[in-house]
Amino acid sequence: MKVNSSLCDICGTCVAVCPVDAIRVSEFCVHIEMDVCTQCGNCLQVCPARAITVEGDAS
Amino acid sequence: MSAREYDVVVVGAGPAGSITARFAAQGGAGVLMLERDREPGIPVRCAEGVSRAGIEPYIEPDERWIAARIEGARLHAPGGHFVDMTHVGTGYVLERRIFDTELANMALRAGAHLLCKADAVGLVHEDGRIAGVKYRHNGELRTVRCRIVVGADGVESRVGRWAGIDTAVALSDIDTCCQYTLAGIETLPNLCEFYFGNGVSPGGYVWIFPKGPDTANVGIGVAGHLAANKAPREYLDEFVARRFPDARINYIVYGGVPTACSPRHISEDGIMLVGDAARQVNPITGGGVVQGMVAGEMAGRTAAEAIKSGDVSRRTLKAYDKAWMKALGNTQRTMWSLKERFLKMDDERFNRLVSTFQKVPQEQFDLKSLFKEAIREDPKLVAEVARAFLVTKIRGK
Numbered sequence: 001m002k003v004n005s006s007l008c009d010i011c012g013t014c015v016a017v018c019p020v021d022a023i024r025v026s027e028f029c030v031h032i033e034m035d036v037c038t039q040c041g042n043c044l045q046v047c048p049a050r051a052i053t054v055e056g057d058a059s
Numbered sequence: 060m061s062a063r064e065y066d067v068v069v070v071g072a073g074p075a076g077s078i079t080a081r082f083a084a085q086g087g088a089g090v091l092m093l094e095r096d097r098e099p100g101i102p103v104r105c106a107e108g109v110s111r112a113g114i115e116p117y118i119e120p121d122e123r124w125i126a127a128r129i130e131g132a133r134l135h136a137p138g139g140h141f142v143d144m145t146h147v148g149t150g151y152v153l154e155r156r157i158f159d160t161e162l163a164n165m166a167l168r169a170g171a172h173l174l175c176k177a178d179a180v181g182l183v184h185e186d187g188r189i190a191g192v193k194y195r196h197n198g199e200l201r202t203v204r205c206r207i208v209v210g211a212d213g214v215e216s217r218v219g220r221w222a223g224i225d226t227a228v229a230l231s232d233i234d235t236c237c238q239y240t241l242a243g244i245e246t247l248p249n250l251c252e253f254y255f256g257n258g259v260s261p262g263g264y265v266w267i268f269p270k271g272p273d274t275a276n277v278g279i280g281v282a283g284h285l286a287a288n289k290a291p292r293e294y295l296d297e298f299v300a301r302r303f304p305d306a307r308i309n310y311i312v313y314g315g316v317p318t319a320c321s322p323r324h325i326s327e328d329g330i331m332l333v334g335d336a337a338r339q340v341n342p343i344t345g346g347g348v349v350q351g352m353v354a355g356e357m358a359g360r361t362a363a364e365a366i367k368s369g370d371v372s373r374r375t376l377k378a379y380d381k382a383w384m385k386a387l388g389n390t391q392r393t394m395w396s397l398k399e400r401f402l403k404m405d406d407e408r409f410n411r412l413v414s415t416f417q418k419v420p421q422e423q424f425d426l427k428s429l430f431k432e433a434i435r436e437d438p439k440l441v442a443e444v445a446r447a448f449l450v451t452k453i454r455g456k
Contacts, residue, residue, distance in 0.1 A: 011104060012215025013235060013315025017283065019227050021220045026178050026195070027095050046283040048235045048313035050290045 001032045001043065007051035014043035014052060064204040065091045065172075066366040068192045069211055070179045070218050072099040072163050074348050075334025076211030078117060078355030079362070080166035083209075086363020090171040091203060092163070093194055095178045095212075100159030104314035105348070106238060106276050107153040108251055108268045113349030114151070117356070118165070124158040125151050126270040130249040136413035137256030137406040144416075150251075152268045152276070153348075182208060182221045189222070189329030189371075206371045207362050209331045211355070214315050216336030222327045228338065230283035231402065232319035234263050234345055237291040238278030240310040244303045246275045254298070256406050261285035263345075265298050277303070280316055280345055282402060318342035318398060321391035323384060326376040333358045339383070341391065342398040350387055357382045 008030050015023045015030075022036035023043065032043070032052075044052045067083045069076045072094040084090045096102070108129065111120075129152060131145035167173055176196060183191035183202055191204040210218025214233075219226040246269035254265040262282025269275045279295045292313075299306060319338040325331065333339065334351030341350065361379040365371045404412075 009313040011312075011314045012213060013233065013313075015215035015217065016226075016228050016233055016315055016317060017230060021217065021227075024180075024217075025215045027097075027176070042230060042283075045230060045287050046233055046235045046315060048237050048291050048315065050292075 001034070001037055001039065002053050002055045003030050003032060004051045004053065005029055007049050009049045009051070011048065013046050013048060017042040017046050065089045066205060067091075067207045067209060067362050068093060068203055068205040069171075069209040070192065071095070071211035071213055071334075071336070072166075072173060072175075073159060073211060073213060073334060073351065074162055075336070075339075075351030075355045076209070077159070077162040077166045078352045079209050079211060079331075079333050079359040080171040081162075081169045082356050082359025083362045083366075084166060084169040084171040084359075086360055086367070088363045088366045090166070091205070092166065092171060092173045093177040093179050093192065093203075094163075094173065094175045097175055098160065099163040099173075099175075100156040102312065103155045104312055105153075105155050106266050106268050106278055106345075107155050107270070108150060108266075108346070109153060109348050110148055110150045112148060114352065117352050118158075118162065120151075121161070124154045124161060126154050127152040127268075128249060129251055129268075131251075133247065133250050133252045134413060134416070135252065135254040136410045137258065138410040138413075140410065140413050140417065142413050142416040143250070152251075152270050154270075179212065179218070182218075206366060207329050207331065207376075209333060209358060209362065210336045211333045211351075212336050214317055214335045216332065218330065219325075219332045219336060222330040224322075224324060224327055224330070224332065226322070226332070226336065226338065228317050228319045231262075232317060232338075232342075233283040234280030234316040234318055235283055235286045235291050236263075236278055236280040236314045236316055237295050238276055238310075238312050238314070239295065239299065239306075239308045240270070240274065240312075241277050241299070241303055241306040242274045242309050243305060243307045244273060244275060246272060248272065255409050258406070259298060260291075260294055262402050265295070267302075274309070277306075282318075283315075316340060316345040316347070318345060318395070320395040321384070321388040323380060323388070325380050325383065326373055328372045328376075331358045331362065331376055331379055337383075339387070339391070342395040343401070350391075353386055354379075354383050357386070 066088040072092045129150040135141045178195045181193040252267040263280035317338045325337040333354045339350040340347035365375045
């Protein structure tokens with residue numbers, strides 16, 4: 001999972017649906033801890049700004 | 060900044076956090092609010108509609124934060140019919156940036172302290188007890204000592220998770236939202252509008268909340284489990300192109316609204332959760348400002364009493380959980396069951412429901428007459444609603 005910081009609005013919707021608490025939000029950015037992430041895809045689906053992509057994905 | 064110790068640290072200075080801080084400080088507790096952003100109230104992630112009766116116990120009406128006065132709502136069915144509800148209470152569309160600042164100021168006047176640009180990153184434990192909060196401020200990692208931590212840290216709350224309360228929500232229990240503040244449009248004076256339908260907004264609705272004669276918050280919420288293929292902004296663009304083709308977009312904001320069943324477990328030893336952090340939001344309307352304020356008063360009072368008694372364990376703090384469930388939590392659980400029913404409704408059912416409502420005279424537009432009319436028109440729907448209430452009651456026992 002990768003956060004495109006130019007699209008991200010730092011709204012925190014992704015944090016609420018992360019089942020393993022792998023996402024941190026600060027005033028300026030959202031960070032996904034990849035060693036905790038289980039690649040479930042929840043954050044990707046609910047991100048209203050569509051700022052999260054699967055790493056390596058061309059889109 | 061001194062390393063002084065507080066009784067209560069509130070993480071987040073939105074409405075829920077500021078009310079908690081106010082009532083805890085009034086009860087004699089030493090209170091610090093930590094706010095991640097530069098000041099309370101920004102950025103605004105809210106449609107800004109509230110009921111008058113809901114907020115007036117907590118703040119005197121003030122023209123500075125009232126953008127518009129609301130007398131009713133217009134509900135649009137997918138088929139194009141609409142029904143006006145003008146006897147269901149009045150409300151305001153707020154200027155949240157001013158409203159939130161005023162609520163924070165009221166907490167400060169009650170004796171609470173506020174530190175902005177303070178990003179909470181974890182709890183301090185000592186001898187198995189909560190002993191403080193770690194936060195980042197000006198690029199520096201700091202600690203503030205306290206006996207109770209209140210998580211008022213919004214939809215993205217992590218305070219509960221740090222304390223072992225699982226606040227994760229299911230995809231079907233979050234609405235993924237996008238809102239424009241439009242200008243150069245014509246709004247209906249004193250009416251909030253809602254558009255339903257699976258083509259307009261799957262599992263949610265589009266709202267138009269007027270902020271003046273030519274400006275409004277126009278937004279959309281789509282149920283998370285139905286949002287895979289199309290982003291909320293794409294639905295919103297289609298809607299705006301149809302309804303307001305000449306509009307100018309002044310602001311764009313994204314956000315998530317929890318529409319979950321009210322959790323019963325919202326305190327732990329030395330920990331309390333309020334507002335969006337405790338998922339205290341009406342799952343049907345998505346409104347949470349009033350819920351957060353009501354919960355904030357209860358949490359603040361309970362925290363102050365716990366500090367006085369010297370016992371900040373869950374044994375004392377769970378009085379807050381119970382007070383919340385009694386005041387609004389149980390109602391929220393009923394609303395959640397109803398939302399689950401609405402999620403399964405197709406557009407045809409929406410159309411039938413609205414034509415049913417159209418037959419009820421305005422002055423009789425209350426729940427009783429609605430049910431009477433609905434039973435006549437669509438007994439099956441009423442049976443489903445009744446079942447939703449019943450299921451909640453059984454679960455509640």
